[in-house]
Amino acid sequence: MDALKTGLRSLPELFDLQLELKKKREQRENYLAVCGDTGCTAWGSEQVKDLFARCLEEKGLSQSTGLKFTGCLGLCECGPVVIVFPQGIFYQKVKTEDIEEIVEQTLLQGKVVERLLYQDPLSGAKIVHAEEIPFYRKQQRVLLANNWKIDPSSIEDYLALGGYGALGRVLGQMSSEQVIGEIKASRLRGRGGAGFPAGLKWEECSGMPAKQKYIICNADEGDPGAFMDRSLLEGNPHSVLEGLIIGGFAVGASEGIIYIRAEYPTAVQKVRLAIAQAEELGLLGENILGSRFSFKVSVSVGAGAFVCGETSALVESVHGRVGEPRQKPPHLAERGYNNCPTVINNVETLANIPYIINMGAEAYSRIGSGKSGGTKIFSLVGKVHHTGLVEVPLGMPLRKIIFEIGGGIKGGKAFKAVQTGGPSGGCLPASMLDLPTDFDELNAAGSMMGSGGMIVMDEETCMVDLARYFLKFLNDESCGCCFTCREGLSRMLEMVEAITKGQSSMAEFALLKELAAVVRDSTMCGLGQTGANPVLSTIRYFTEEYRAHIEERRCPAGVCRDLISFHINSELCNGCGACRRKCPAGAITGEAKMPHFIRAELCTKCGICLESCPIQAVIKL
Amino acid sequence: MVNFKLNGLEVAVEKGTTLLEAARFYGIEIPTLCYDAGLSPYGACRLCLVEVGEPGKSRLVTSCTYPAREGLQVRTHSQWVVNTRKLIIELYLATCPSSKTIQDLASRYHVTGVRFRQKHEDCILCGLCIRYCSEQMQAKAIGFINRGEKRRISTPFERKAEECRFCGGCMYICPACQARCQGPEEKEAVCNACLNLSPPCLDRFNDAMCYLDPCVACEQGRKE
Known part of the structure; x- marks a missing residue:
């Protein structure tokens, strides 16, 4: 254990330390994993953890039982999640008042607290172990596998599970060409969205004749409803760091930068801590592990603009300038940060690197059925039973992710569409549910993989309104540098808004399609090029819904306020007055025990009357 | 030298030449607004x-x-390019209708109407x-502020810039705010009079053209 204090100077020292920590971990395998990620923290997991610590102390268990405040455990919807190891008992929605019972029953007597167990929404059966829950059982967790075993603020935890072993192997046995060859053979494609083969990207940069090169980790995750990168950085920061160091070695960079948006303060803090720990151990700095490779890593905090996820804008932002893209070529591999060749990889891409080195490219590329190897983390959100982080092999059909892992649509409603790839992605209808989640397949269907957001929508979602929402987001986030993005998106938004208000025509609809295609073809960076996707894909699959808005001035899903109206069925209404009392606009009149009616000129169409009517006499048209 | 194909022609330019420079060198016109x-x-x-x-x-x-690259195939006036360019010009016209440069562009590329809501920027x-x-x-007295729709040009901190030497270069180079055409300001109307190769007065006067500079055909061609 001296190495923890003095730092590692050679490869054998690293392997010795790993072995030592592993033995130490095996001796103490009782521990509680309390999820400390965003979702569970919002449910109050911090208090749960503090109370556990106190309770363990009181019962004299703090020596024998560990307590880890981990990264995301996946099933965010059931937070706060607590898993009791070594048995792997999964407790959901744990509140502070449950803690004594867990300690008393499970830790001391080895019994299971039934009422805190997960209940399968379909069969109603209670499930004890985490791995048996369908949500986990159907996933293939590679990158997230260690999340419940690791305290993200402890490098010992990571080392005990073999962490930095890949770096050791790379520095000890491989040349940079071999590393790149291995990554190419693994068929790893960039997880940031475009899906460019990671090995090729490295090869291109490594072939550049330059003294100084850089590698940047892109953690500017900005899609609404996406939190994969954040959870990786907060749950297992060392895996990303290890990938970054290996990447630096492969392309010949001496400096790495992790670019994180300021909205992720916990991630920034955990990454900074991880860098400090790695530096202390000699895994970063001069002559790492006694090799000739020196590498340092810094953190750059961005102000949080969606466009800074675009690589050239990101580099501008790292320079401290306004985050605006520039026209490529020259590509970043030629001229990037400080005008030097630069490689930018997504967080998830880098997190894959240590696994590829450890597992071997061939074994890795066999994961998944698609044209590209490996797993992909999706943040499954929207109208499904189980929202959360999901890691599946590439090529798994959408249906399996949504209905088997996600548990299907909430409230017994019908599935309508799934939006993949965040605001720049597209909406796919039920007929496309058997589409494998693969980069090329999704692109061909008019959507994209994106960074991995997956928003599921039920029959009560209006697709025109959805297109409007995403256009609004992109219009707000457009940097405004190039004309077609700035003006094109704002005009498209204007036209889609007119459709949701029933003020459009089929001629304008045709113009919208024409404009969307021009915006896609003619803008400078990825934001604009994909910015038309929400419109183009909803038009492609839900033309009928657009037509109903335009020609019949009707919103089939009943969402667009200007196209719906509320009425009271006078034959059913018994005059209880519930709607009248709740109406915030005072638009409902009627005497007690007499049928009420809604005054259309005052109605704001909030729908409260519909919800408050005890006998369903209010109808939405 | 770099050899590539420009609209089907084998051409050669010096290394580092951009496609625009190459096209202009070979006499092919490509419209620009932000290039100098x-x-x-x-x-x-x-x-x-392109x-x-x-x-x-x-x-x-x-x-x-x-940049021109060896073996590249470039088409400056394909259907795709022309259609895209026309819609972009239409968007410009819908945004800044009173700029003469943009009106001239519209005329040259036969953009004869605006289907978008008319703005006046x-x-x-x-x-x-x-x-x-x-x-x-070397003054940097002006720059962009804000982003997206709110983007505009201003001085640092929106105060009078000390760096400004009143050289007037910004006004000289502006493609949008130079001598505006005094044509009809009717909503959605593009007068198209000055540069249009198909005179708008033809259908009224058969083969007559006025040859006035500026042409007043737009005045006469107006709906009564």
Whole structure:
């Protein structure tokens, strides 16, 4: 254990330390994993953890039982999640008042607290172990596998599970060409969205004749409803760091930068801590592990603009300038940060690197059925039973992710569409549910993989309104540098808004399609090029819904306020007055025990009357 | 020298030449609003788009920034390019209808109407003035502020810039705010009178043309 204090100077020292920590971990395998990620923290997991610590102390268990405040455990919807190891008992929605019972029953007597167990929404059966829950059982967790075993603020935890072993192997046995060859053979494609083969990207940069090169980790995750990168950085920061160091070695960079948006303060803090720990151990700095490779890593905090996820804008932002893209070529591999060749990889891409080195490219590329190897983390959100982080092999059909892992649509409603790839992605209808989640397949269907957001929508979602929402987001986030993005998106938004208000025509609809295609073809960076996707894909699959808005001035899903109206069925209404009392606009009149009616000129169409009517006499048209 | 194909012709230019420079050298006209030979290319106006690559695998790129490469296939006036360019001009016209430069562009590319809601902006945010100020005058007295729809040009901290030497270069180089045409300001109307090769008065006067400069055909061609 001296190495923890003095730092590692050679490869054998690293392997010795790993072995030592592993033995130490095996001796103490009782521990509680309390999820400390965003979702569970919002449910109050911090208090749960503090109370556990106190309770363990009181019962004299703090020596024998560990307590880890981990990264995301996946099933965010059931937070706060607590898993009791070594048995792997999964407790959901744990509140502070449950803690004594867990300690008393499970830790001391080895019994299971039934009422805190997960209940399968379909069969109603209670499930004890985490791995048996369908949500986990159907996933293939590679990158997230260690999340419940690791305290993200402890490098010992990571080392005990073999962490930095890949770096050791790379520095000890491989040349940079071999590393790149291995990554190419693994068929790893960039997880940031475009899906460019990671090995090729490295090869291109490594072939550049330059003294100084850089590698940047892109953690500017900005899609609404996406939190994969954040959870990786907060749950297992060392895996990303290890990938970054290996990447630096492969392309010949001496400096790495992790670019994180300021909205992720916990991630920034955990990454900074991880860098400090790695530096202390000699895994970063001069002559790492006694090799000739020196590498340092810094953190750059961005102000949080969606466009800074675009690589050239990101580099501008790292320079401290306004985050605006520039026209490529020259590509970043030629001229990037400080005008030097630069490689930018997504967080998830880098997190894959240590696994590829450890597992071997061939074994890795066999994961998944698609044209590209490996797993992909999706943040499954929207109208499904189980929202959360999901890691599946590439090529798994959408249906399996949504209905088997996600548990299907909430409230017994019908599935309508799934939006993949965040605001720049597209909406796919039920007929496309058997589409494998693969980069090329999704692109061909008019959507994209994106960074991995997956928003599921039920029959009560209006697709025109959805297109409007995403256009609004992109219009707000457009940097405004190039004309077609700035003006094109704002005009498209204007036209889609007119459709949701029933003020459009089929001629304008045709113009919208024409404009969307021009915006896609003619803008400078990825934001604009994909910015038309929400419109183009909803038009492609839900033309009928657009037509109903335009020609019949009707919103089939009943969402667009200007196209719906509320009425009271006078034959059913018994005059209880519930709607009248709740109406915030005072638009409902009627005497007690007499049928009420809604005054259309005052109605704001909030729908409260519909919800408050005890006998369903209010109808939405 | 770099050899590539420009509209089917084998051409050769010096290494480092952009597609726009090459096309102009060979006498092919490509419209631009944000380009000036004395300033660094910016690629913001999107008018200089050309199609590069094999048919079927091609894409549109801005010719002002794209360097000529060996064996490249470039088409400056394909159907795709022309249609895209026309819609972009229509968008410009819908945004800044009173700029003579844009009206002239519309005329030259036969954009005869605006299907978008008419706005009346003065600036197209091409950034020429900013680049002029910083690259030619070394002053940096103006720059962009805000982003997206709210983007505009202003001085640092929106105060009178001490760096400004009143050289007037920003006004000189502006493509949008120079001598505006006094044509009809009717909503959605494009007068098209000055540069249009098909005179609008033809259907009224058969083969008569007025030859006046500026042409007043628009006045006469007006709906009564």
